[in-house]
Amino acid sequence: MDLSYTPEEEDFRARLREWLAKVLPGLPPKPRPEDWPGRRAYDLGWQRALHDAGYADVHWDASPTVRLIFLEETERAGAPYVGANFVGLLHAGPTIAAEGTEEQRARWLAPILRGDEVWCQGFSEPDAGSDLAALRTRAWRDGDDYVVSGAKIWTSHAEVADWCELLVRTDPAAPRHQGITWLAMPMDAPGITVRPLRTLAGSAEFAEVFLDEVRVPVANRVGAENDGWRVTMVTLSFERGTAFVGEVVACRRVLGELARAAHANGGWDDPVLRRRLGRLNAEFRALWRLTQWNVSEAEGRGVPGTGGSVFKLRYSHARQELYDAAAAVLGPDALDLDRPWVLDRLSSLSYTIAAGTSQIQRNIVAERILGLPKGP
Amino acid sequence: MRFQPTDEQKALRDGMRALLARRFDAGALRAAVAAPGPDRELWRELGAAGFFALRLPEAEGGVGLGLPEAVLVFEEAGRALLTGPLLATHLAATDVPGAADGRTVVARADGGLVEWLAEADVVTGDASGAVPLRSVDPLTPLHRVPEAVSGPPDPVAVLLTAAEQLGTATRVCELAVQHARTRIQFGRPIGAFQAVKHLCAEMLVRAETARAAVYAAAVTADPLDIAAARLLADEAAVAGSRDCLQVHGGMGFTWEAEVHLHLKRSWVRSQRAGGVTESEEMLAAELLG
Numbered sequence A: 001m002d003l004s005y006t007p008e009e010e011d012f013r014a015r016l017r018e019w020l021a022k023v024l025p026g027l028p029p030k031p032r033p034e035d036w037p038g039r040r041a042y043d044l045g046w047q048r049a050l051h052d053a054g055y056a057d058v059h060w061d062a063s064p065t066v067r068l069i070f071l072e073e074t075e076r077a078g079a080p081y082v083g084a085n086f087v088g089l090l091h092a093g094p095t096i097a098a099e100g101t102e103e104q105r106a107r108w109l110a111p112i113l114r115g116d117e118v119w120c121q122g123f124s125e126p127d128a129g130s131d132l133a134a135l136r137t138r139a140w141r142d143g144d145d146y147v148v149s150g151a152k153i154w155t156s157h158a159e160v161a162d163w164c165e166l167l168v169r170t171d172p173a174a175p176r177h178q179g180i181t182w183l184a185m186p187m188d189a190p191g192i193t194v195r196p197l198r199t200l201a202g203s204a205e206f207a208e209v210f211l212d213e214v215r216v217p218v219a220n221r222v223g224a225e226n227d228g229w230r231v232t233m234v235t236l237s238f239e240r241g242t243a244f245v246g247e248v249v250a251c252r253r254v255l256g257e258l259a260r261a262a263h264a265n266g267g268w269d270d271p272v273l274r275r276r277l278g279r280l281n282a283e284f285r286a287l288w289r290l291t292q293w294n295v296s297e298a299e300g301r302g303v304p305g306t307g308g309s310v311f312k313l314r315y316s317h318a319r320q321e322l323y324d325a326a327a328a329v330l331g332p333d334a335l336d337l338d339r340p341w342v343l344d345r346l347s348s349l350s351y352t353i354a355a356g357t358s359q360i361q362r363n364i365v366a367e368r369i370l371g372l373p374k375g376p
Numbered sequence B: 001m002r003f004q005p006t007d008e009q010k011a012l013r014d015g016m017r018a019l020l021a022r023r024f025d026a027g028a029l030r031a032a033v034a035a036p037g038p039d040r041e042l043w044r045e046l047g048a049a050g051f052f053a054l055r056l057p058e059a060e061g062g063v064g065l066g067l068p069e070a071v072l073v074f075e076e077a078g079r080a081l082l083t084g085p086l087l088a089t090h091l092a093a094t095d096v097p098g099a100a101d102g103r104t105v106v107a108r109a110d111g112g113l114v115e116w117l118a119e120a121d122v123v124t125g126d127a128s129g130a131v132p133l134r135s136v137d138p139l140t141p142l143h144r145v146p147e148a149v150s151g152p153p154d155p156v157a158v159l160l161t162a163a164e165q166l167g168t169a170t171r172v173c174e175l176a177v178q179h180a181r182t183r184i185q186f187g188r189p190i191g192a193f194q195a196v197k198h199l200c201a202e203m204l205v206r207a208e209t210a211r212a213a214v215y216a217a218a219v220t221a222d223p224l225d226i227a228a229a230r231l232l233a234d235e236a237a238v239a240g241s242r243d244c245l246q247v248h249g250g251m252g253f254t255w256e257a258e259v260h261l262h263l264k265r266s267w268v269r270s271q272r273a274g275g276v277t278e279s280e281e282m283l284a285a286e287l288l289g
């Protein structure tokens, strides 16, 4: 058992720290949440800065440990979050890298790394959420194109995306998992209507995407026709890897701020509240160690293991508890949207739903790790 | 960063598991309920295997290993529900003659409680005025020390207790899963029902989160990491044992099934070394830093 980093890794950390200290003060002010073009420009600008400094592909080519250090240090320094680059860097990009042709990699990967193009993920549908394989958006072959009709929902960043990684049904007669195809759809194609959906936090983070005979070149298909389910599973395994490293670091910082706020407003004198914060300290320390555990395991195998589901279950719950504790510290101010943490408390509610609900994660843990009988 | 146990560490763990499977199997556990022991012969065997002398330097006749190795063998002891004042004797290896090789059984006054006082050869700490109580755990005889003044908890005691709790958390998850796979109701294994399946999944999540915390604390030996590990491991052991009981249905409520022994032992351990509140307060204070 060893938690130390190699000299090369420590060197990477030191150089990254130095660079962050240099560039972060010169960053433009953060755009307001409802300023979509501003957010797009800000997130892409940050990716471009990373690219120019040689950090662009840390999500893909670096070892899991270097990725861990990168995410830890950028969060510590208060650097921007991946934001609109999330799908490009963490879903679509890795999928294309693993499954795409030479031409496809050349066409799509460089713009993602350079911060030129934004991707969104069109997987979920009104009737296909947890049961993703129930998706019904249809695609027909017509010459060199697929013609796509259907509806996607909960598509994050759809309003500002250039591309959509789209799952479509190409063979309705085949067994559910065998008739699905993965397409890269240009978001400016005729026939696409994006209707923003307001979240319970008041902002429009995701959208409905209606597709009415949208033409997508066959050349934009990644993997074989009807092999999209397998291609997709590659993507999802990336999603459950190191995606939350920065957030754990951030939660630990918030916890310190909460303690100081409680100390200032007298809440600290209440042993119940104090110990609740102490317990959360234990929780996030443990989550950090669990992250290191998973990274160290991935280092041995190259791909994230089932540990990702264990982590996600525990983390999404802990994050909600953190912001519930924040509300306890704030007292009546917890009802004031202009107070710190109040919006974070609202958005934390999505963590047990997005990227596989907690119930689905428990099924995965029980069936794939513990070997209990499969459900329906 | 190679966080997972090394091959040597795994061999040590497997060796301890094999020894306990041989010397403290289900039959021995049941026998211990009637006559808790400790089994002196087994105690000397544990001594010979280095259980108590593990962290003593080789120059002093010890094994010369560290906290990570100690955590692994204590986890095995917890898993097997091994009886006797293991922690007290291990902690006394330096100071009490005969403790290191298992000839002397040592009890230890801890807060207001002493485990195994009457059975031990030596007691460390202040146990004056100790009175026996009717222990909730049939496998841990207890004395109460009404006037005890407790100092700050020894971090090593906290960590090794957490390691035992981790062993319990792992074991009860295995027991629950075994039962859920084989018990048939409504024409299928009960583990096919999500209400049962999800209990098992949560048991694993708690155990694995605790494992990362306990092993990391063994590496850093940082009192705050140790306090965190204890909170996670206590929770994993106590909640895990209760869920295991639930998964066993009526059988879980019997004296016969071993489930209650895990729950009761995990209750005993959560009282040790300052208890849960001490660790919570320490971790709270750190936040103000």
Ligand SMILES: Cc1cc2nc3c(=O)[nH]c(=O)nc-3n(C[C@H](O)[C@H](O)[C@H](O)COP(=O)(O)OP(=O)(O)OC[C@H]3O[C@@H](n4cnc5c(N)ncnc54)[C@H](O)[C@@H]3O)c2cc1C
Residues within 6 Å of the ligand: A120, A121, A122, A123, A124, A125, A128, A129, A130, A131, A153, A154, A155, A156, A157, A205, A206, A350, A353, A354, A355, A356, A357, A358, A359, A360, A363, B194
């Ligand atoms: C903030 C946010 C961003 C998102 N971004 C995207 C995105 O960019 N692209 C995209 O494609 N999708 C996105 N999603 C969609 C997300 O993946 C789905 O919401 C999620 O998979 C759940 O699907 P659903 O909403 O249809 O709920 P449902 O599947 O209808 O689930 C409803 C309830 O039933 C439970 N349930 C369902 N099936 C089972 C089962 N077998 N066993 C036990 N319980 C079950 C669920 O756990 C849940 O509690 C996003 C969601 C959120 C909240």
